[in-house]
Amino acid sequence: MPNxxxxxxxxxxxxxxxxxxxxxxxxxxxFVEHCRALLAQDVGLAIFGTNSEATSMTVKExxxxxxxxxxxxxxxxxxxxxxxxxxxxxxxxxTQHAVGAGCAGVLMLPPFYYKGVSEEGLFRAFxxxxxxxNDDRLRIYLYHIPPVTQVGISLQLIERLLRSFPTIVxxxxxxxxxxxxxxxxxxxxRGADFDVFAGSExxxxxxxxxxxxxxxxxxxxxxxxxxxRLCAQWNHPDADAKQIALNEVRAAFAQFPLIAAMKxxxxxxxxxxSWTTMRPPLIELNTSQHEALVRQLEQxxxxxxxxxxxxxxxx
Amino acid sequence: MPNxxxxxxxxxxxxxxxxxxxxxxxxxxxFVEHCRALLAQDVGLAIFGTNSEATSMTVKExxxxxxxxxxxxxxxxxxxxxxxxxxxxxxxxxTQHAVGAGCAGVLMLPPFYYKGVSEEGLFRAFxxxxxxxNDDRLRIYLYHIPPVTQVGISLQLIERLLRSFPTIVxxxxxxxxxxxxxxxxxxxxRGADFDVFAGSExxxxxxxxxxxxxxxxxxxxxxxxxxxRLCAQWNHPDADAKQIALNEVRAAFAQFPLIAAMKxxxxxxxxxxSWTTMRPPLIELNTSQHEALVRQLEQxxxxxxxxxxxxxxxx
Numbered sequence: 148m149p150n151x152x153x154x155x156x157x158x159x160x161x162x163x164x165x166x167x168x169x170x171x172x173x174x175x176x177x178f179v180e181h182c183r184a185l186l187a188q189d190v191g192l193a194i195f196g197t198n199s200e201a202t203s204m205t206v207k208e209x210x211x212x213x214x215x216x217x218x219x220x221x222x223x224x225x226x227x228x229x230x231x232x233x234x235x236x237x238x239x240x241x242t243q244h245a246v247g248a249g250c251a252g253v254l255m256l257p258p259f260y261y262k263g264v265s266e267e268g269l270f271r272a273f274x275x276x277x278x279x280x281n282d283d284r285l286r287i288y289l290y291h292i293p294p295v296t297q298v299g300i301s302l303q304l305i306e307r308l309l310r311s312f313p314t315i316v317x318x319x320x321x322x323x324x325x326x327x328x329x330x331x332x333x334x335x336x337r338g339a340d341f342d343v344f345a346g347s348e349x350x351x352x353x354x355x356x357x358x359x360x361x362x363x364x365x366x367x368x369x370x371x372x373x374x375x376r377l378c379a380q381w382n383h384p385d386a387d388a389k390q391i392a393l394n395e396v397r398a399a400f401a402q403f404p405l406i407a408a409m410k411x412x413x414x415x416x417x418x419x420x421s422w423t424t425m426r427p428p429l430i431e432l433n434t435s436q437h438e439a440l441v442r443q444l445e446q447x448x449x450x451x452x453x454x455x456x457x458x459x460x461x462x
Numbered sequence: 463m464p465n466x467x468x469x470x471x472x473x474x475x476x477x478x479x480x481x482x483x484x485x486x487x488x489x490x491x492x493f494v495e496h497c498r499a500l501l502a503q504d505v506g507l508a509i510f511g512t513n514s515e516a517t518s519m520t521v522k523e524x525x526x527x528x529x530x531x532x533x534x535x536x537x538x539x540x541x542x543x544x545x546x547x548x549x550x551x552x553x554x555x556x557t558q559h560a561v562g563a564g565c566a567g568v569l570m571l572p573p574f575y576y577k578g579v580s581e582e583g584l585f586r587a588f589x590x591x592x593x594x595x596n597d598d599r600l601r602i603y604l605y606h607i608p609p610v611t612q613v614g615i616s617l618q619l620i621e622r623l624l625r626s627f628p629t630i631v632x633x634x635x636x637x638x639x640x641x642x643x644x645x646x647x648x649x650x651x652r653g654a655d656f657d658v659f660a661g662s663e664x665x666x667x668x669x670x671x672x673x674x675x676x677x678x679x680x681x682x683x684x685x686x687x688x689x690x691r692l693c694a695q696w697n698h699p700d701a702d703a704k705q706i707a708l709n710e711v712r713a714a715f716a717q718f719p720l721i722a723a724m725k726x727x728x729x730x731x732x733x734x735x736s737w738t739t740m741r742p743p744l745i746e747l748n749t750s751q752h753e754a755l756v757r758q759l760e761q762x763x764x765x766x767x768x769x770x771x772x773x774x775x776x777x
Contacts, residue, residue, distance in 0.1 A: 171590070202548040202575040203549050203550065204549055204551075232548075233518060233548070234520045235742070236523070237520055258518065260610065260611075261517075262612075264744065265743070265745055295576065295577055298743075427573070427589075428573045428579040430582055430586065
């Protein structure tokens, strides 16, 4: 049976953390290095997500980072750049650039400034972008993250978009934090050409066992080996034990503001304090948070990128 | 006694509605015409506010509209452009452009993508922009609109900003919709060099009687004459009666999505249906809403720009 998804990006992806210099400009060399490390663990690159501080960057800055990856021969087929913004022309510019570069797809937030907007208004927002980009190569992954945007993407809106733009509207990242919602999406679009990605590895097995396409998770920045391994081996007999191990690492990070905590782990793991820098309004962990996190990660025998405890079969 | 506010913009301002063409590009001629009509009623121009659909426009589009006004000899001293965006470099570019043009001030949203951010993070966000723009002519009016941004500006944050950047941080627009909050700001900063603007004309008298600087209100787009008159004559004996009349007009518009309702009134008053066009995710009123609004405005003897019922002393 032919796999209709054969050309689509699937599996584990990371919303790639963006390293900043002391003057708050993006650090291209550290960004490229981090992307290479993730690819080496078979983790795809959802650059410019929420965890990338993407909305804190301009279109020009994001285009520059994407171009830097391509110039370093990072395969576009492993890239799913975030393109979301409040202003449609900014979304269109970023999307055209990503499609032109051959990226596997784009991750698209709904416009998120106005609250309580209508389904008709959101449909028009996506339709306007799709019609303007007007490129058959476009693959849009909707980005549902109502805890941040306060503007969600309903099943009805997805249905309407799929009817109008089949193949273009290719899937969704569900960062609702609500398994019931992910489960409803998986049920509702089973058999449709629509890929549901879990927004956190805490529901990785549940998602894969119910026909999901993979996971796009923050902590895949710091724990990529274990996450991508379980995503590929979700039907192995030891999968539940591995899910528990993933959850322990996630829980250690989730005690703190997540992006700051991951940047702390990057700084610690790479022995590079500059990794903790964030663009306001986000701020780095304070000293006691930093020390508490590092202590807990040591207790979990956590190592950046590869979790050696998991890889060691004597455990 | 010298008035420390003598050079500051005060009184009634309008977050200027942005007219769009059928292809969703901004209509420069209709924008200039609308701005002139507001100035003729002594209403200042808070272009690029929430009611302007400003976050739905790019920095380039906003710069173009500002330049168009200046090219038409609209006085920069009557302009308070909104400059808020999620990405600091976008805020900085827009702010530098406004300051360079001699605008009276800028209206600045906090970064609004991330929720639950710290006061320290918000302070750093504003401080980074102020330090980078680095221009003594800069006058920032903070834009507190938590119903939309979900990210508010606390009294403590204002205090800290005033300590670090006196004269630069010049005031606030309080669109919390909560009179208690506006009252607290007026009390807290009485005697400080900090101008509090009501975010709606429904609290115009309360604000002016407690030392406020004026009002920046959506409906000043469509009812500018009456609003600016009461703002100037708030200590006249008939002020309370005039406040009631303002409230009636406001209530008629507020039954519907406000921006769409005001654009309907523009289309109706100017006999120009193209005024109803909005950028997604916002949408125009449906036919029954449109008809209901027009009917109610007729009952109130409302006329675009000038409320003739109020102007007629026989009433």
